[in-house]
Amino acid sequence: VQLQASGGGLVQAGGSLRLSCAASGLTFSTNTMGWFRQAPGKEREFVAAISASGGNTYYADSVKGRFTIPRDNAKNTVYLQMNSLKPEDTAVYFCTAKSRAFGGAYYSTNGYNYWGQGTLVTVSS
Numbered sequence: 068v069q070l071q072a073s074g075g076g077l078v079q080a081g082g083s084l085r086l087s088c089a090a091s092g093l094t095f096s097t098n099t100m101g102w103f104r105q106a107p108g109k110e111r112e113f114v115a116a117i118s119a120s121g122g123n124t125y126y127a128d129s130v131k132g133r134f135t136i137p138r139d140n141a142k143n144t145v146y147l148q149m150n151s152l153k154p155e156d157t158a159v160y161f162c163t164a165k166s167r168a169f170g171g172a173y174y175s176t177n178g179y180n181y182w183g184q185g186t187l188v189t190v191s192s
Contacts, residue, residue: 068092070183072162077189078152086147088162088183096120099165100138100145101179104158104188111161113174115147125173130156152190159185 074086088100101116115136116125124136133152138145145162163179165171171178 068164068181070162070164070181072160072183072186075160075186075188077191080152080154080190080192082152082190083148083150084152084188085149086160086162086186086188088145088147090143090145090162090164093164093166093181095143095164096140097167098181099173100136101163101165101173102136102145102147102160103163103176104156104160105185106155106158109158111176113176114160116165116173117145119167127174149188152188154190154192157188157190159187161185 069091071089097119102114103111104114105111113127117136117138121138133150135148162183164181165179169180
């Protein structure tokens, strides 16, 4: 299984970025997909998740109303659209996948069995 995240970079506060995660080696349409992030010196934290069908989405309170997590099952790709970015959004962002039979909560790092390599997002003030 490979989860290839891309789209990170440097952006000014108030700006937007769209992260992409291309998945291979798994049946994408049966996996819940998620994004987590880890800032320097901090623990990895939940950002957003989307159910296999795309019918349900979940967001951390810190990003609700600013980020969205669409997916395209035909392209085996999940996105993270980030608007109104703040300096505190600076982190390495990780794409994750949770197969149907895998236990654990969608908001927990223990709830995902596949992880990508991460892409750095830096928001300047």
